[in-house]
Amino acid sequence: MKPLVYKKRRRARGAEPRRHKLHLAKGDRVRVISGDDRGKEGTILRVDPKRFRVVVEGVNIVKKHRRAAAPNEESGIVEMPAPIAASKVMLLDPKSGEPTRVRRRVDADGTVERIAVKSGQPIPRAR
Numbered sequence: 001m002k003p004l005v006y007k008k009r010r011r012a013r014g015a016e017p018r019r020h021k022l023h024l025a026k027g028d029r030v031r032v033i034s035g036d037d038r039g040k041e042g043t044i045l046r047v048d049p050k051r052f053r054v055v056v057e058g059v060n061i062v063k064k065h066r067r068a069a070a071p072n073e074e075s076g077i078v079e080m081p082a083p084i085a086a087s088k089v090m091l092l093d094p095k096s097g098e099p100t101r102v103r104r105r106v107d108a109d110g111t112v113e114r115i116a117v118k119s120g121q122p123i124p125r126a127r
Contacts, residue, residue: 020052022086023102023114027126030089031099032059037084041092045081053083060084095119 024030024044031041042057062082068075090099093116100118107113114123 017050019049020086022047022049022052022054023091024054024086024089025125028123029092030054030056031092032056032084032088033090033099034088035084036060044089046083047086048083051083052086054086054089055081055083056089057081091116091123093118093121094123095121 024047026044026047028044029041030044032038037059040056040059042059044054045057046055048054058081060082061079064078064080066075066078091102091114092098093100095116096119098118100116102123103115103117105113105115105122114125115121116123
């Protein structure tokens with residue numbers, strides 16, 4: 001009879017998962033390019049680089065059953081946006097308002113600036 005051998009984990013115990021490099025930030029205007037909500041536009045509310053997901057306002061709306069946490073609170077069904085994959089959204093060009101790919105440019109002082117490929121305009125970070 002073979003001895004029982006446990007398989008190695010893909011990731012070492014306690015190690016942080018790899019963070020994905022995102023071209024998106026909180027507050028950016030984006031358009032969904034694939035999926036059920038294709039064509040919808042919205043603002044990014046939250047970014048999760050560990051899971052490569054973003055939450056966009058008005059996109060991927062799900063119903064969540066909520067119990068009242070406090071005695072004076074009301075319980076019920078709440079609609080809220082759920083995360084979608086970051087690859088399913090594209091940044092909007094500040095000049096034309098159309099979806100565009102993003103290029104990075106490092107300025108002389110070392111700051112990284114995002115450039116819209118279509119128009120060449122810099123995309124400001126909403127902070």
